[in-house]
Amino acid sequence: MTLEALIQVLIGGLLLGGLYALVAFGLSLIYGVVRILNFSHGTLLSVGGVLASLLYATYKLHPVFLILILVPAFFAFGYLFYAYLLQPLERRSHFESTVGTVLVTVGALLILSDLTAKLAGATQRNIPLRFEAIEIGEIVISTTQIWILGGIAVLTVAMQVFLRKTWFGRAIRAVTQDPVGARICGVDSSRMKAATFAFGSSIVAVAAVLYSMSFPVDPYMGFGLTVKAFTIIILGGIGNLVGALLAGLFLGVAEGLTGFFWKPEWAPALSVILLLLILVVFPKGLGRSR
Amino acid sequence: MRRLGGPAWKMALFLAAGGVPLAGNAYYTTFAFTILIAFVLAQSWDWVAGEMGYVNLGHYCFYGIGAYAFAIVLVAKYPVVLAMLFALMATAIAAAVFAFPLFRLKGDYFAFGTLALLPLAEVLALNMVPVTNGSDGIVLPPDNVLGEAYYIALAVCVATVIVTGWLTHVRFGYALKSIRNDEEVAEVMGIRIFPVKVAVIVLAAAFAGLAGGVQAWQMSFIDPGTVFGLNVALVPVAMALLGGSGLLWGPLVGVLLLATMQQWLLVNVTGYQATIYGTVILLIGRFMPGGLLRASWVRERRWLSGLVQEHHERITGTGAARQVSGQLPLAVRPTDRSRPMLECREVSMTFGGNVAVNAVSLSIMQGEIVGLVGANGSGKTTLFNCISKVYEPVGGGILLDGRPLAGLRRDQVAHLGVGRTYQIPRPFGDLTVQENIAVPLMFGEDRLGPREALDQAREFVAYARLDARLTDRADALSPQERKALEFARALACKPKLLLVDEVASGLTPMEIKRFVELIRDVRDRYGITVVWVEHIFSALAQVVDRVIVLEQGEVIADGVLGDVVKDERVLRTYLGGAAQKAAVGHA
Numbered sequence: 001m002t003l004e005a006l007i008q009v010l011i012g013g014l015l016l017g018g019l020y021a022l023v024a025f026g027l028s029l030i031y032g033v034v035r036i037l038n039f040s041h042g043t044l045l046s047v048g049g050v051l052a053s054l055l056y057a058t059y060k061l062h063p064v065f066l067i068l069i070l071v072p073a074f075f076a077f078g079y080l081f082y083a084y085l086l087q088p089l090e091r092r093s094h095f096e097s098t099v100g101t102v103l104v105t106v107g108a109l110l111i112l113s114d115l116t117a118k119l120a121g122a123t124q125r126n127i128p129l130r131f132e133a134i135e136i137g138e139i140v141i142s143t144t145q146i147w148i149l150g151g152i153a154v155l156t157v158a159m160q161v162f163l164r165k166t167w168f169g170r171a172i173r174a175v176t177q178d179p180v181g182a183r184i185c186g187v188d189s190s191r192m193k194a195a196t197f198a199f200g201s202s203i204v205a206v207a208a209v210l211y212s213m214s215f216p217v218d219p220y221m222g223f224g225l226t227v228k229a230f231t232i233i234i235l236g237g238i239g240n241l242v243g244a245l246l247a248g249l250f251l252g253v254a255e256g257l258t259g260f261f262w263k264p265e266w267a268p269a270l271s272v273i274l275l276l277l278i279l280v281v282f283p284k285g286l287g288r289s290r
Numbered sequence: 291m292r293r294l295g296g297p298a299w300k301m302a303l304f305l306a307a308g309g310v311p312l313a314g315n316a317y318y319t320t321f322a323f324t325i326l327i328a329f330v331l332a333q334s335w336d337w338v339a340g341e342m343g344y345v346n347l348g349h350y351c352f353y354g355i356g357a358y359a360f361a362i363v364l365v366a367k368y369p370v371v372l373a374m375l376f377a378l379m380a381t382a383i384a385a386a387v388f389a390f391p392l393f394r395l396k397g398d399y400f401a402f403g404t405l406a407l408l409p410l411a412e413v414l415a416l417n418m419v420p421v422t423n424g425s426d427g428i429v430l431p432p433d434n435v436l437g438e439a440y441y442i443a444l445a446v447c448v449a450t451v452i453v454t455g456w457l458t459h460v461r462f463g464y465a466l467k468s469i470r471n472d473e474e475v476a477e478v479m480g481i482r483i484f485p486v487k488v489a490v491i492v493l494a495a496a497f498a499g500l501a502g503g504v505q506a507w508q509m510s511f512i513d514p515g516t517v518f519g520l521n522v523a524l525v526p527v528a529m530a531l532l533g534g535s536g537l538l539w540g541p542l543v544g545v546l547l548l549a550t551m552q553q554w555l556l557v558n559v560t561g562y563q564a565t566i567y568g569t570v571i572l573l574i575g576r577f578m579p580g581g582l583l584r585a586s587w588v589r590e591r592r593w594l595s596g597l598v599q600e601h602h603e604r605i606t607g608t609g610a611a612r613q614v615s616g617q618l619p620l621a622v623r624p625t626d627r628s629r630p631m632l633e634c635r636e637v638s639m640t641f642g643g644n645v646a647v648n649a650v651s652l653s654i655m656q657g658e659i660v661g662l663v664g665a666n667g668s669g670k671t672t673l674f675n676c677i678s679k680v681y682e683p684v685g686g687g688i689l690l691d692g693r694p695l696a697g698l699r700r701d702q703v704a705h706l707g708v709g710r711t712y713q714i715p716r717p718f719g720d721l722t723v724q725e726n727i728a729v730p731l732m733f734g735e736d737r738l739g740p741r742e743a744l745d746q747a748r749e750f751v752a753y754a755r756l757d758a759r760l761t762d763r764a765d766a767l768s769p770q771e772r773k774a775l776e777f778a779r780a781l782a783c784k785p786k787l788l789l790v791d792e793v794a795s796g797l798t799p800m801e802i803k804r805f806v807e808l809i810r811d812v813r814d815r816y817g818i819t820v821v822w823v824e825h826i827f828s829a830l831a832q833v834v835d836r837v838i839v840l841e842q843g844e845v846i847a848d849g850v851l852g853d854v855v856k857d858e859r860v861l862r863t864y865l866g867g868a869a870q871k872a873a874v875g876h877a
Binding site: 035036037039085088089092093095096097098099100101102103104106107108109110111113114115118223224227230263265266268269272273275276277279280 | 339343345347390391392394395397398399401402403405406407409410413414416417520521524527528531535561562563564565567568569570571572573574575576579580
């Protein structure tokens with residue numbers, strides 16, 4: 001239990017936490033605009049990760065190409081999924097649309113993970129890129145990790161610019177704050193919803209490629225990620241990307257430390273316990289939504 | 291052919307279920323056993339979801355806790371009865387503990403928080419190796435107990451049916467239905483809701499725990515995946531919803547259909563079970579989240595109509611024949627005009643930086659009818675909300691009939707004698723007019739039984755001239771009828787002080803006249819003190835003793851109507867500076 005090992009764990013935690021945050025970004029945007037909880041959100045990452053790993057193993061595609069392939073595919077999937085399976089439920093009564101949404105997204109979760117497991121095998125996979133190791137004293141950092149951290153940083157900044165400077169980003173923020181007001185001001189909220197759902201799903205595609213570059217993915221890991229992403233957006237505030245990033249890093253590091261000081265198998269329980277605790281102490285969440 | 295769903299059908303089902311093990315075919319007995327367990331889970335889930343409107347996605351977690359509790363005790367060589375008892379206790383306690391964080395959530399958040407219980411329970415079961423044996427699971431004594439387990443499951447199942455029937459017509463059931471419709475109004479009508487919520491989730495969890503225990507006994511093996519796994523956990527939820535959540539026969543129909551399908555898949559399809567199951571769940575969610583029994587093509591079949599009924603209590607037997615007396619069952623209160631009914635002392639309420647009510651002091655004498663007027667946003671409704679404890683005022687004190695209201699809950703204030711209406715009526719939409727009024731009668735000071743309350747409710751319905759709508763659902767009423775219902779329901783709180791919020795706006799002159807007569811009548815005949823928020827001065831003028839004017843959260847005038855309308859500040863508030871100038875210009 002040396003200081004170097006601790007620093008190593010912290011770096012791993014930051015990396016993992018940053019990836020959690022990327023998953024949470026999508027969920028947060030979707031929840032903010034569409035007001036539904038997509039239980040299958042994290043499962044998209046496990047599907048994307050398995051797909052990316054398979055494509056890499058077969059064609060040796062560079063991760064950038066993998067992202068370029070998966071992003072439009074996930075965008076299209078998200079758009080169609082929302083438009084055909086979820087949007088029609090909006091017309092029903094409150095209780096029916098709530099349970100309908102839950103059933104549709106949970107059903108999708110089961111289908112996606114089972115199909116992936118049957119078609120690709122239920123084994124753990126990753127993208128085994130060979131990058132050089134950089135040694136600083138006893139601490140070893142791979143260039144992969146630096147690439148991933150860089151990717152997370154670029155994506156966060158890009159998202160922030162997108163939400164603040166573009167028409168679509170402003171529309172997303174407007175609908176998040178006040179759907180009726182946004183509609184009165186000419187934002188076509190039904191098309192916005194489908195587009196946001198698709199956009200949120202496509203962010204997961206990027207996260208999936210980055211994730212499988214340094215951690216193993218398997219078809220059944222998805223729901224655990226959804227729980228983490230939800231914990232993060234409660235911690236960071238719905239629609240608040242900076243808050244989500246900080247909360248994600250916090251959760252990743254906390255999980256790393258749990259494994260380091262105690263037992264790694266308890267790490268998955270951490271997010272749920274944290275979630276329940278936050279809900280008891282701060283029922284309205286910690287961050288201010290933006 | 292007799293219609294499905296009658297008592298004879300229930301008896302036949304029960305006898306058929308009881309006879310299954312006698313046939314001696316282990317395959318069919320096991321299948322029937324699976325159905326019994328699934329029914330207990332689906333139906334107990336529906337007590338929380340269908341009756342109270344809270345979608346508890348972690349219900350299966352209680353089944354798992356029951357299974358583990360049972361297995362641990364049985365393996366330690368204690369008798370089965372003790373193990374079952376322990377399964378029941380453990381789940382009930384777990385549910386009571388989880389209820390505290392979870393019931394701070396509503397809607398989607400509640401659904402998500404409860405779903406997160408499953409991975410938590412799975413991690414606990416995997417890691418608490420000394421107790422749970424970790425991922426190896428627990429192997430129970432290898433006795434063939436199918437027959438015994440079957441009859442225990444049948445007993446639990448019958449108890450489930452009895453509880454479900456019981457919930458349709460007892461006071462506790464009406465508390466659940468009121469919460470489902472509108473929690474705030476339920477409290478204002480005198481229901482203390484938190485214990486009700488905890489009680490129903492503990493009840494549901496106890497049944498799920500029993501189901502888990504008996505299933506563990508029959509399977510003689512459990513591990514974390516089988517009792518906490520996400521793919522199995524939502525099946526009972528899907529079953530209840532497929533049949534029709536909140537309908538007496540809904541969960542049973544859903545269980546029979548889905549369990550049969552599951553069995554067919556097990557036999558005929560290898561692999562892809564979770565995919566097919568996921569597809570079924572998805573399709574139910576997409577096309578009939580209201581359930582099969584609410585679909586129009588089912589409702590139109592007469593022989594099925596016994597299955598699809600919603601249970602609204604109607605007066606049966608002697609009660610129905612009894613004539614309405616025309617006298618409301620209210621104690622006639624002696625009124626002493628020199629003693630205050632309501633005193634507000636420096637009451638303040640703020641929202642963030644916005645001061646909605648600013649140090650308001652006023653007193654209303656017993657038996658007075660007082661108009662409370664002011665521009666929109668002047669704090670009238672906020673003051674009502676402070677009195678009925680929808681908001682806890684940030685400063686000052688309120689006394690009702692000499693009793694301070696500080697620190698009391700909404701239901702306690704209702705019991706002390708505050709009845710109120712809402713500006714936009716908030717009836718319990720899916721209850722009948724009669725049931726709406728019976729709710730405050732059941733949960734008021736008198737705590738009437740449901741039967742008496744429904745009977746008494748007819749007097750109030752007649753008083754508000756809603757007789758023709760007695761057994762119609764409240765969400766089918768016109769706006770004017772809703773206002774009448776709201777007024778009658780406030781009276782059914784048997785209040786000393788009635789707070790009426792803009793009951794006349796949007797009504798025709800004839801309808802307004804009716805309300806003015808009613809308000810005068812409740813004071814003259816029953817001694818109820820009335821505070822009436824209203825913009826329509828002509829309506830107020832017919833009945834009020836006094837008018838209080840609020841502006842920007844402060845009292846600016848208080849006196850008889852004739853004087854108040856001549857007051858400089860009131861004129862400025864009501865006509866505005868521009869209007870005043872215009873008037874001067876014309877002169």
